[in-house]
Amino acid sequence: MRKAIFMGLCEELAPTLRRKDTRLRAALPVEKRVAIAIWKLAIPDSYRSVANQFGVGRSTVGIVLMQVCTAINRILLRRTVTLGNMQEIVDSFAQMGFPNCGGAIDGMHIPILAPPHLGSKYVNRKGYFSMVLQALVDHRRCFIDINTGWPRKVHDARSFRNTSLFRKMQAGTSFPERKITVGKVEMPIVILGDPAYLLMLWLMKPCTGSLDSSKERFNYRLSQCRMTVECAFGHLKVRWRSLYGKLDLAENSIPAIISTCCAFHNICEGKGKSGTQAWTSEVQHLEAEFAQPESRAITGAHRGAARIRDALREQFEAENQQ
Incomplete structure (x- = not known):
């Protein structure tokens, strides 16, 4: 800083x-x-x-x-962790390969000490105690929306359904009204998630199961854009390394600490201040001790969501053949 x-x-x-x-x-x-x-x-x-x-x-x-x-x-939190220039965000994700995209969402485990009560709720699949930060990130690796405080026992999809972001996306108030036509299907501004999230009209996730070339191409484009949230988490951990030091605080105080780190992250990223290779090496060492567990993939889709994904897949395939 x-x-x-x-x-x-x-x-x-x-x-x-x-x-x-x-x-x-x-x-x-x-x-x-x-x-x-x-x-x-x-x-x-x-x-x-x-x-x-x-x-x-x-x-x-x-x-x-x-x-x-x-x-x-x-x-500062509401002023720093907020939606920026929507047109710039959509245009930047389109340049990365995904049209009408408003951000990428994912979760990150923050190691904590064992809580004195109901500690088993906080044990993740890797065997350590953690609290989850769920974040929506824009093209600049800045946090648009964050939610933290959920214990690891709660699946990503369930914790997401209980956030204000989910309610706003359902109501269509999170982003400006902006629809495009893909093939013969109308598509609103969407966010991109991993297989742990439910496929929704406004949330696209990778194709799973048996993959043909068009599905692989869709997954590749989606993955290229989802790298922004992975990079954001990487920069967050690089700069605020206490997040990998087992936060020695009461569980009701930890969300305020994590939110502060996210606000500081946006302030520094907005000023063009990035980490160094030495910081990255230290974080990689810490990550070896506290590996990120994978969330269980879920199936199913909101009515009409699969049509949007199929239309995108067909468009990406047609663009590749041109």
């Missing part, structure tokens, strides 16, 4: 984070509070290590971290 970005954050958060001096001690400056939170999120160090780094008490680190994350969620 560049200094200019950091100082801009401090300025926006100052009214909420500034504290008055007392007779016993001077209040921590806003800049130091924000720096402590960013350091703790970016480096998978213990609270004691961060406290020694900044010359504060161990408990102060935890208090300041939650104060900053609460302020970010209240002030």
Whole structure:
């Protein structure tokens, strides 16, 4: 994070984070509070290590971290994790190979310590405790919509059905009204998911089972566009490595931490600040310890969704033969 970005954050958060001096001690400056939170999120160090780094008490680190994350969620989250220029998004995904696409959706497991109650709900197929971040990402690898807090025992499709994004997509209010004709079928703006999601009029996923050349080509194009969400998760983990350090917090505090990391991610990506190869190598080491489990694929489709997918498949096949 560049200094200019950091100082801009401090300025926006100052009214909420500034504290008055007392007779016993001077209040921590806003800049130091924000720096402590960013350091703790970016480096998978213990609270004691961060406290020694900044010359504060161990408990102060935890208090300041939650104060900053609460302020970010209240002030900046809705402004940073939001839909951008819709025309630019659709045009960019079309250039990647998929028409009338508004984003790519997927889930990521965040390792956590075993919760004191109902811990078995949080154990995933790889055997570690995790909380799921489900995110919709645009062509720039920025988060458009996020939902977190679900334990791993809940399938991706079920958790998705209980999000505000699902309700908005069903109501047709998530994106502007923009339909195109593919073959003889009308197609609204769609989002792209993996086989763990249900095929919907507005959600396209790969073909499964026996694949011919046209289905393979459809899957390839869809996969090329879905790489944006995988890259977004990769950059998120590269920059905020505490997400791979088993978050030492109560389970009801973890969603605020994850949301803050997503907001910071969008701020940095929007300013063109990317990670380094050294960061990527460290994340790959962490991923070896906490591998992402695969979600069970589901079958079935909303009425009419398969017609849209078939029409797209036929169009991609015709374009390939030209």
